[in-house]
Amino acid sequence: MTSFVFRNQTVEPFLGYDGMTYSGYGDISVVPGDVDRYIWFYQVPVNADSAQLAEEITSYRDQLDLVLASAGSGKPFIIFSLVDMYPLRLVGNDTAVIDSIAAFNSHVAQLAHDMNHVKWVNFSDFTTRYDAGSLINWKFYLMSQTLLNPKLANDFKQWWQRREAELSLIRKKCLVLDLDNTLWGGVLGEDGVDGIKLGGDYPGKAYTLWQQALLQLSQQGVILAVCSKNNEADVQEAWDKNPGMVLKRDHFSVLRINWQDKATNVRELASELNIGLDSMVFVDDNPAERELIRQQLPEVTVPDFPEKPYQLLLFFKSLVDSYFRIYQVTDEDRRKTEQYRANAQRHAEQARFTDMESYLYSLDLELDILPADEHNLPRIAQMTQKTNQFNLTTRRYSETDVQQRLNEGWTVYCMSVRDRFGDNGITGTIFLRPVDDTTVEIDTLLLSCRILGKGIEEAFVKTVFNLLRLDGYRHVKADFLPTAKNGQTADFYDRMGMTCQTAGADGAKHYEMALDGMFEIKNYYNIRVL
């Protein structure tokens, strides 16, 4: 990926040289077209004349607007907010500079809100980690025009890497939590339901605030799971009866409360949730348990746990900053806890039926198939970034990429799935690239793993094939590209009746099929094409 950086100071030590091209200092005359994205990283200059400085900062806004207009909306444009790293005020009530910085930053936030391709990065998120003395290195500022201390370059690179993941909507999916001395103070089995430290004064208060923060995180779509050596009945009693308890049974998607070793438990949690071990973060106050997970399951992220309860909120912030923040949360994310729990119920239901068909009938499955539009575009892009298992080609697209393909005449459908246990939301998508008037190629086909196991993938693809036939298409081409995770889809197109034309040594397969007639779709799928 290549980037062009608009800047007014030396920022090369921070953003690096790989794939980066830099504007002249404060130079907006050149907006090159041959890059993948633009970055705007201005810093507040040093100037004791506050009126003049405020005027200069105010002019950045117009400069930025000008650059945005000539850059167009086809490529991502990332804007750093301004931070007053040298907040010099000769007169206490002179707020000219503060006001101009605030006005610039709120303008940037508004731009990001109004335009899909514009994203803003809160630079103070980085600067507030340091005191004034280490943030600026005056010697280097005067020698090389960078107010931000070059000694922070490595820190900055780490922070920036995480922010880029955040902008690409990549984050960990599940937080696995211990209970005793982790979600509350004390040991439930020894101190009893009312003896554990939760609520009231310190230290109970620290655990309450920590639980409240975790609750908010789960409402942003992070799955919470419990992995604790305890008696489940005791824990249920604590959930029911302890008045200080914020996080209760229903806030957790899955539980492992038993005396089995935690590595086995975590492995089971991953398979029950149908997510990879590399999307889990394991939080436990016991260093021995943490070490066990690090040894046995190196893919799982295991942060150190704070020694003192009063450090919990700082620990929470570092968890969020390092693993869980994403730029934008979709409705599907917010409903995730509920969906994963409903899934567990569906598994239980399945066991009671003797044949699959009557089970599927009982589910009242409703499939809505919709063309891509501005509302579902962020979710479609997010699915291409996150879906690994049922994903035939694993091509990752940003929102801008998807929009670009729509502009080029591609057809993109997504699918929303409901059943009587709940609404799974948008959980599948297909990208169709027209080859000629009668031929179309499937560029991308994926379904979220939480709706698999009900034949929905076949119903979805058959419906799309029927739509294509009605649109006049007579041939479909498709590829299967193997990855470490998508083995279950290796013969999907064979099952759909397509013919494998060529197979590569790496397992890649190319398929073709004539659309001779309409596909019949089982009547337990209630399908609506919107």
Add this chain to the structure above:
Amino acid sequence: MRDVFETEDVTIDASQKNCTKWDSLHHLTLASELEEAFNIELEPEEIAEMTDYDKVVAMIKSKL
């Protein structure tokens, strides 16, 4: 110096004149890295003097 200039091609003969990667920007990164690595403070004038490998070594030795 190899890390800063991102090239293995740094020898004891290297100087600002014969090493294309050794531009003014990388020179400051080098100064900043040397300060960290040897726990020393370099004055702007001293940084300006370190124009080749030998002078860099001599400067560090004088600080230790």
